[in-house]
Amino acid sequence: MNDAIDTIWRAFLPAVIAASLLACLRVGLALLRPGNQNAVAPTINLDNLESEDSLADRIAESLLPSDFHAPTREYLPEPQISRLITAQSIIYQLNKFEDELATKLRGPSSDSYGGFMQYDCKYRTELAQWISLKAPKLFAIVVQCELDHIKFVLAMRLFRQHQFCDTKLPVANPSKHIDLFLTKIWSRHKLRNFYERQWRVLVPVFSPLQYNHDLDSDCIFPFDLIKSMPKAGAFSSVYRVRIHSEHQLHEGLGDVRPSHSIISQTITQLEGIADALTNLHNYRDGRRRSLSGNEGSFMVPTINVDQADIPVVPNVGADPYNEDELNTPNSVSIRHGDLKPENILRFTVEEDSSLGTLKIADMGLAKQHVLKTSDRNAKRLITNTRYGTQPYEAPETITAKYGLSRLYDIWSMGCITLEFIIWIIYGNEQLTSFYNQIAGGPQLPYQYYEIPDANEPTHAEVHRVVLKWIDHIETQDPEFSQDSALKDLLALVRDKLLVVRLPASSVSSRSGGRTLAPPALGGASQFRATAEEFRDALRDILARTKHDTYLFSDYSLPPLKDWQFPVDNRFAEQVASRISNTAFNPQHKKTHNLCNRCRSLKFWTGGFSIDDYVSSLLVSAQNCDFCTLLRDARREDDSQATDQIRFERKESNLLLTGDPFPVLSIVRVLEARLTRHFQIGFPELPEPSTPAFFSILNTWLDDCNANHRDLKNKNRDCTGVTKMRLPTRLIDVGTIEAPRLRLVETQAAKLDKSNEYIALSHPWGDTRKYIPFRTLRSDPRSHHDVSSFKNVIPEGELPATFRDAVICSRKLGIKYLWIDSICIIQGEDGDFTDEAKYMEDVFSNAYCVLAASRAYDQRGGFLGQRKQRNYVTFESESGEPFFVCEPIDNFNKDVIQGALNKRGWVLQERALARRTIYFTETQTYFECGCGVRCETMAKMHNGMADFLGDPRFPEKAMRDDSRALKIEYFQGLYKQYSRLNFTRYEDRPFAIAGLERRLRDAFDTKGGFGIFDDGDRTQLDNGMFHRSLLWKRGEDDIQETLDGKDPVVEWLEPIDFTSERNIQVPSWSWMAYKGAIDYMDPPYGTADWETKEIIPPWTQGRRARDYPALLDRDIGLEVIVRDFNDRERTTASDGRRAQCVVVARSKEPKDERQKRIFVLLVTATQISGMGPKLYKRAGVGVMLGRFVTLQGDGLSARVL
Incomplete structure (x- = not known):
């Protein structure tokens, strides 16, 4: 019966449509007849219409394009699902049922809707809970199908009734599920919408836990197609794509804290790799040549050599780089040629949490040589396979005229080792930042060296970004302020691995080899090391790892963070609703001149970038307004910048490759389609006070x-x-x-x-x-x-x-x-x-x-x-x-x-x-x-x-469990504060009193005046009291003399606290002085804190003060004053002879006379008479125990 009706309706439909169109045409013509004096053009008043901010609209705004598909398809990134489909948004959507039902009940067909009263608020709340737990993706799909509100609730009710949830998706053919998709709810058009739009939320997330994926042909891939030619094979093509960051999970890539175990195991495994390379590079007589004595360390298969092709070269003395050992028949050298993290495999034992064993893999580009590199150069024999993976390529891939040395592999290991150091100290986020900063132009997208002068294409240098990172780590990171395994490992990378210059036997000046630049940083090594030297240096480091403090000092800064600029258009839409929809349009219309290149730029495409040359921009900027912006955005202060330049779009900003901060911003007007992923914003700001x-x-x-x-x-x-x-x-x-x-x-x-x-x-x-x-x-x-x-x-x-x-x-x-x-x-x-x-x-x-x-x-x-x-x-x-x-x-x-x-x-x-x-x-x-x-x-x-x-300062800083990091935080805060200016310096104790009180509460300590008293928890808490006492004059307050020899050290100037301020600050507090401070910090875990010869006033039973003491001249440290052997007769600013108070001793397993002693320097202010012996602080210092008079009781005194 239904089929018959459908057939009749299909036959009758064209006539109905034609009749309707004809009727409309007649009415329109009547209105337009000249004789119709009463004809009025119809008007529509849009001012009273309100635009509804629907969930479907918000989902549509959050969709991202995947241009991997042709045509481009859109998908909802995984995190956006949980952001949009919340308990509140589900309830809000379901509650629209009530408004529509009320309208229906007032209409002519009210009787047919009376049964829907059962879906009251309580029922909808229960339904929302089920959706939130079981079916958020299903809910997002149905929202996009735009059912009316009553049918929407009925549809979700049926899904719940049949326990049809996210795990049952995708639906291959919705029309076959007649019990779920009732025709009274789902028209054919809506069913089609359901099928097509389900793929938007069913985008795969790739994880190491699942290698194989059986995906439907309609599945949307979260890929941005990188514009390059696909690699075609006999049966398929391979495309280069970028996977959305939220759709790929990496096992074990979370930020980790450095530990003795990780560092020790990693250096051990690096030594094993270096030993394997030593054997690989020195393969001889068809057998493994073991230089380490470890018979099980590495095996190389026998390589057949045609002896007729092997020239005999006279042996003129021993080559320290072992190249001369390749001068006899049946001697070969093997270069791996493609060392990178992906080719170093980790083998672990089940239920073993250790690092496991690292092994070199993928010998696909390994190259055997029967001549040393210099002799290949002399005979002009070119190595056939030159290139490995570009980021880890050595500079000789460009600078060498004929052959590549085995030392190519050593450069690659330098890159890998530096990445490990950055990762172990700062974590993944900063390692990613390092990658972004080192990325070069279109021809050098990511390498550890650079060609600084385009006119000298064979002159290479270590990349300036690499040098800056090494310099920053060595000079700024506390972990590298003392002897440690990581410090020595970084020095090895700098001085022996990432060295451009090769020994003369590797690139011969006689054969036309290029002269390569020596390293710009340090310059400790003239040539790049061999595998054997690399291995031996690692063994030297391992020999010193018996002491935990050498492995790691537990003193690392919080990870550095770059500014992030997330697109947030919902707030901009709120602003527009208060002002007008045209609020973001420029107030002054401008006409811009664009060159042909700039006129055709498609900023909205995935992976958008602009590649250019500075020299070209200087010319094109004369006639193109956008080229002018690009020219002005380049790094003017970078004297080493190459001519190549690249701008990359990140969300709604353009960044210079290698620079984490935007150089140009992209904003759009309110209504947009292709550019909806850009930030809505003002190109011209509103005038203040408007x-x-x-x-x-x-x-x-x-x-x-x-x-x-x-x-x-x-x-x-x-x-x-x-x-x-x-x-x-x-x-x-x-x-x-x-x-x-x-x-x-x-x-x-x-x-x-x-x-x-x-x-x-x-x-x-x-x-x-x-x-x-x-x-x-x-x-x-x-x-x-x-x-x-x-x-x-x-x-x-x-x-x-x-x-x-x-x-x-x-x-x-x-x-x-x-x-x-x-x-x-x-x-x-x-x-x-x-x-x-x-x-x-x-x-x-x-x-x-x-x-x-x-x-x-x-x-x-x-x-x-x-x-x-x-x-x-x-x-x-x-x-x-x-x-x-x-x-x-x-x-x-x-x-x-x-x-x-x-x-x-x-x-x-x-x-x-x-x-x-x-x-x-x-x-x-x-x-x-x-x-x-x-x-x-x-x-x-x-x-x-x-x-x-932080609106509840300092709760965010206290999230970290590491007491060391919390100490570093308060020290950093006080160092920053001490460098600030005051109209009246006597305000210095007051202007931070509130912060200090909150910090004391957060640390659960007593204290005041910039000092924290951790009581009997000193050893457990890494000496918070003692560390806060060991402040010193800031390094940036020490001025160099004109001849650059001895620094001019000025005394910190005491603050004159007027009677108006009614306070007295003790001399042992930095708040009593003008000027910047730093801290003399013993490395964490290396000091025994003195608890008997220096006692804070709060531990003495005195009341902890919330604010600077009111004329309390008795806020003093109970101390034992000792003499020290001072050949220079150190005096304080008042000329008095300095003595010392022991604060800490190093934990080194040495005699007391050989240990490092951290001291306060003090001078006497009252030592005669029957009263207490009074001193004031004069400074801090560190000296060996043999210079301090540690014998005897010392002098009991108070430091005020």
Whole structure:
């Protein structure tokens, strides 16, 4: 019956359509007849229509193209599924059922919908729970099919009823599952949609745990096709593709901590590989020639040699590189030729957690030689197979004229070993960063050497990026500040492996071999080592690994992090909804000149890059606006830069290859198709003080209020305040409609229920050059006193910075404002000392902080005009405009390294604030616990910057279990703070008091004045008290003399704490002095801390103080003072002779006289009379025990 009806309908359908079209045509013609005076063109009012932000739209926006397929197909990356299909989004989608059902029940067919009342809120909640656990991908597929809301719930109900979940996908033919896909719910069109769109979420994730994949022909691969010619074989073609990072899992590639075991095992295995190469390189007489005496280490199959082809060369003395041993019949040398990590296989034993055994594999490019390289050069015999894997190729692949030496393999091992060192110290993320930085131009995409001058193609040098990394590791990383296995291994790489120059016997000057450059770094080795030398050097390192501290000192910095710029268009859409859909269009239309190359660029394609030459750009930039941007974006300060240059697109930015920071930004308008993966943003920023500008600021705060309240993860909770102590005074700014300006006492005044206020962070500047606006206890002349300000603060007299803060507070809808110079009574009779105790509460409880980063003092202001950036307009193939702009999203430069953040007070203000709005010269930034947002609409994230952006400082820094890293963190924080500036240096103890108290709580210690007292946990806690005492003058404060010989060491200048500050800071605290500090740190695990001859005041039973002591001259260290053999008769700044206090002894298994002793240097201030012997700190030092008078009881004293 149904088939008959279907046949009739198909036959009748064309007539029905024709009749309908004819009727419409008649009506249209009637309306258009000249005689119809009443005809009015129909109008549609779109202003009242609201665009719905549906889940289907968000899924569509998150789809990525896979151009591996023809035509291009789209897929949803694996992480986006969990991001989009959440418990909240499932409930929200299911609850739309209720609104549609209510509409149906009011309609003419209400009776047929009465049975659906059973799917109430409780049922939908249960259904949502099942979907979240069992069927998130199935849910995402059905969302994309766009069923009406009632049918949607019914469809998911049937899936649950039949236990049809994600594990049952894919569905080969939905129409055959008649019990699941009812025709009343699923039309043929919808079924087709289901089948096609299921592949978007069923994209394979490749893992080492699954080698074989049986995939449907309709499966979408998460590949970006790299534009290169496919390699064709007899039965198939091989394409080069890039797999989406979230669709490939790597076993064992997580960041690991260095350990004695890993380092020892790795060096042992490297020694085994070097021994194998020694045998491979010195194969002789058809048998393995063992140079190591280890008969089981390596075997090489016999190689047949045609003796007629072997020339006899006179033996003229022994060749130290063993090349001359290839001068006799039946002597051959074998070069592997393709050493790389993939060709070093790891063999493990089941249930054995050790590294296992490493073995060289893939001898496919191994090459046998019956002549040493120099003789092949002399006879002009060219090695047939020259190239291995490009990243690990030695420079002689380009520079050698005729032959390749066996030392080619040694270069490859240098590359591999350096990668291991970077990985073991910094982890995968920094190793990836190293790869990205070393990548070269189109002809040298990734190699450890470079040709610096295109005019000398045979002159090679170690790549400058490699040299910079080696130099950084050696000079900056604490692990390399003492003797260690990794330090020696890095020196081996630098001096013997990654050496361009070969011995004369390998590349002969007599035969036209090129002269290769010696290494630029260190220069300790003239020539590259042989395999035998490589092996012997590793054996020397292994011989010293009996001591754990030589293997690893457990003193590594937290991993370095690059800034990340994730695309986040949902927030930009919120901004557009407040302003207008055209908000991101440039205000000033510009016409841009483009060359033919730039006009055809397709930025939206996967793996997009631009390859060029600097010399070419200098010419093309004269007539092309985009070439001008590219020219200006190149590294001007890199004097060693080659002529080749490459720009690569990463998300919505262009990066120079080898540089982790964007050099150009890409932004688009709201509506887009091909370019939807670009960041929506402003090519031209709104003018400050305009409604559009303040809409952005308000949206930042509203978004943070709505989405960053996470009680489970407090590090992401930017809004919650557990305790609320209001500042003593606030400024009442009124509202936009009813402005006012007066000072209120918070305890006496009746404030609004929310108690919300904004705090201003600003520079005072040089107050010797102007009179600052401030509140005084009494001011009969200007009436800037607390009593007058309670009545009214004259807004016309406010300096520009304060006036702008008032404007912002009103525009943000916050009635109260805190400014230090107004809300704290200044002057000698002021209450700064009392108020400074609560500075932590002022900034941590503020609704937000306004940071006047661009202001130079109170008069500077921060809402002034800003220079607009340059940009070039492009259009996609579908006519969508997008813009490539100068990069101004540089939080590190504009904020962290800006003038305001060089002020001592600002470090604490930033760390304690829940969220801060920074007003800089280029743009405005918003920082909270979830990262940094830019006014351009870009989003920035950096793991290290997160520490000070932590709304619950220092919880993020305390996540790591390593006490050593926590010590390094507080030392780094204090070193940074000590380098900041103060208008009044007597503020130094106060401006960090809040941070110090939080750190003490986090460390569970007592202490004060920059010193932590860990009590009887000293040995367990790596000597936190003792390490914090061993501060010294900062290295950057030591000036070199003009002749470059002896440094000029200036004494740290004591701070004169005025009576107004009412404090006394002990001499053993760095807070008592001006200037930068560093720390004299014994390597971790190498020191025995002295606990009897130096006792902190808190361990003595004294009360731990939260703030600097009030004139407490008895805050002293109980110490034993000893003499030391001082041939130079060291004296302190006051001329007194120095003595010492023992802080630590090295754990070396030596006599006490041979151990290193870490000491405080002290000088006497009171040693006569019956009272206590009093000393003050004069410095720190380290000396051998034989120079310290360790015998006897010493002198009991106090260091104040």
